[in-house]
Amino acid sequence: MASLLDPILQGLLLGGLYTMFAIGLSLIFGVMRLVNIAHGDFIVLAAYMAHAVLVATGWHPLATLLIVVPVMAGLGYALQRVVLARTLGDDILPPLLVTFGVAVIIQNGLLSAFTSNALRLPSRELETASLALGSLNIGVLPLLTLAVAVALIFGLETLFARTAIGRAFRATSDDPETATAIGVKTPHLFALATALCFATIAIAGVFLAMRSNFDPFAGPARLLFGFEAVIIGGLGSFWGTLAGGLILGVAQSLGAQISPQFQVLAGHIVFFLILAIRPRGLFPKTA
Amino acid sequence: MTTLAETTKRYARPDARALVALLLVLAVVAAPFWAGRAELRLFSEFLSFLALAVLWNLLAGYAGLLSVGQQAFVGLGGYALFVLCAHAGLSPYLAIPLAIVAAGALAAVFAPLLFRLDGAYFAVGTWVAAETVLLVFAMIPALGGGAGMSLPAASVKAIAAGKELRESIIFWLVTGLSLATLLGAYGLLRSRAGLALMAVRDNRLAAASLGIDIWRTRFVTYVIVAAMSGGLGAVIFLQKLRISPSAAFSLNDWTVMVIFAVVIGGIGRLEGAVIGAILYFLLREMMADLGAIYLIVLGSLAILVMLFSRKGLWGLVETRFGWSLMPTERKP
DSSP states (O other): OHHHHHHHHHHHHHHHHHHHHHHHHHHHHHHHOOOOTTHHHHHHHHHHHHHHHHHHHOOOGGGGHHHHHHHHHHHHHHIIIIIGGGGOSSOSHHHHHHHHHHHHHHHHHHHHHHOSOOBOOOOTHHHHOEEEETTEEEEHHHHHHHHHHHHHHHHHHHHHHHSHHHHHHHHHHHOHHHHHHTTOOHHHHHHHHHHHHHHHHHHHHHHHHHHSOBOTTOHHHHHHHHHHHHHHHOTTOHHHHHHHHHHHHHHHHHHHHHOTTHHHHHHHHHHHHHHHHOTTOSSOOOO | OOOHHHHHHHHHHHHHHHHHHHHHHHHHHTHHHHSOHHHHHHHHHHHHHHHHHHHHIIIIIISOOOOSOTHHHHHHHHHHHHHHHHHSOOOHHHHHHHHHHHHHHHHHHHHHHHTTSOHHHHHHHHHHHHHHHHHHHHHOGGGTGGGOEEOOHHHHHHHOSSHHHHHHHHHHHHHHHHHHHHHHHHHHHHSHHHHHHHHHHHOHHHHHHTTOOHHHHHHHHHHHHHHHHHHHHHHHHHHHOEEOHHHHTOHIIIIIHHHHHHHHHOTTOHHHHHHHHHHHHHHHHHHGGGTHHHHHHHHHHHHHHHHHOTTHHHHHHHHHHOOOSSOOSOOO
């Protein structure tokens, strides 16, 4: 039992990163029923951006967030206003295919610009620092990742529950036509939601880059992990997304105990198990 | 009033088209006698790609099932052939139909789970399913793990002893299955089942109220499309004589390129898939050495089509000239 304690703990910490991948997906699906296939590729794009900022300025990796977050948020706002807004409607095909095209463009654009060599953000002392907890070691960086993920979930939950813009988000999500009729400016609101989503993408990208290697084709796997976390947790619930991320992290970490090849597969199996037992996820929005 | 001349014209035109189609099919079937090896490769590659495009079009354009995980079935079909030949000692002739059954069975297992996901989430779910199958095959040491395996010499010889005859037979298998898929899809769409499919696509609620079992219609389509994709995978890898998880379950080769071709050509139209496949191969032959740029161009084209002309290139032609080569729409 004690031997399982460590992988479970490491899995929970890994789950923090997966929650970060999932938050943006959960957010824009909640507001506009959109699934961005390029979600993971934008995370990787943010990682490359952070790397470029670090090379240019020599700042601490965490300080790159000061530039990457606003730039990505702006990109998200523009992407929604200029491209994605034209695709929204009853037909789910256009947004899916457009973001699919965007994914291929980002992957191959990064490949042309930076080659297929893997990069990493050197996170200096953060990389090796750890806290001793009895016989267990907790890495400071993974712990920080989890803490930031929980803070993001808490922040979004509060934003949705208690602020005017959060109410507008919920209103549009429940019934876009009525929301427009009572004065919600839908295009602007959707673009704001996308900007918010891209801010979380930027944060996820920087933490991904500090924790592991990344290359131009690392995006799709991040999308799938984020997606699994959202579905496991249940659509429409941010706390559910956190739970989904943690469960996925623990499943993968336990799978890796059996064999390294089994890590990702174990996550997929848990995803299908949840889908079989609780099709609407563990904590679906009660509607 | 319809004049006699008009009526004759209306009925004569499909016959002329059928004749042209028949001649084309004959030319393709006779290809081993007049074309070189490189051309044969290109032909069979084109036809199998076209068949995959038509299948995906059937799934997404008609049944509304936006799958990005068709590589699961192409790859499984390929692996089923190799496993049955190498480990069960079956002849490829017997292994191909079994590969079709295996891919259909896999789809029947996944469908009840994946159908719980709606729309765009169904798409990502099919992707996870394909990744899962890939990981499983990459883990089996008897199949060469991540490195893959070759078709044993004995199985290759079982097709035909002589090399030339063997290559011709494999060519006929690939083209035959691809053409059967095309004809089958055309026939399906003109049948009662096809009508039900289009009704489900156009208005789910109305279709259900007319007594169409939506879940069943979609399930059957999903399983049939997967089975045919598996058959195509089996013959595609029979021609390659080698298989590996990354090639068999390639998202790019079996799904992304297929989707782009269908979207650019015109989704929800059989001609669209054909035009898209032709355009894809032309672009590929012209720009293959550009690598990444070529994919960026394809991706941008697909985005532009989705934003400005959702019915694709064929849709443009159709509205402009009123042409329809393979009519599947019923006009009152």
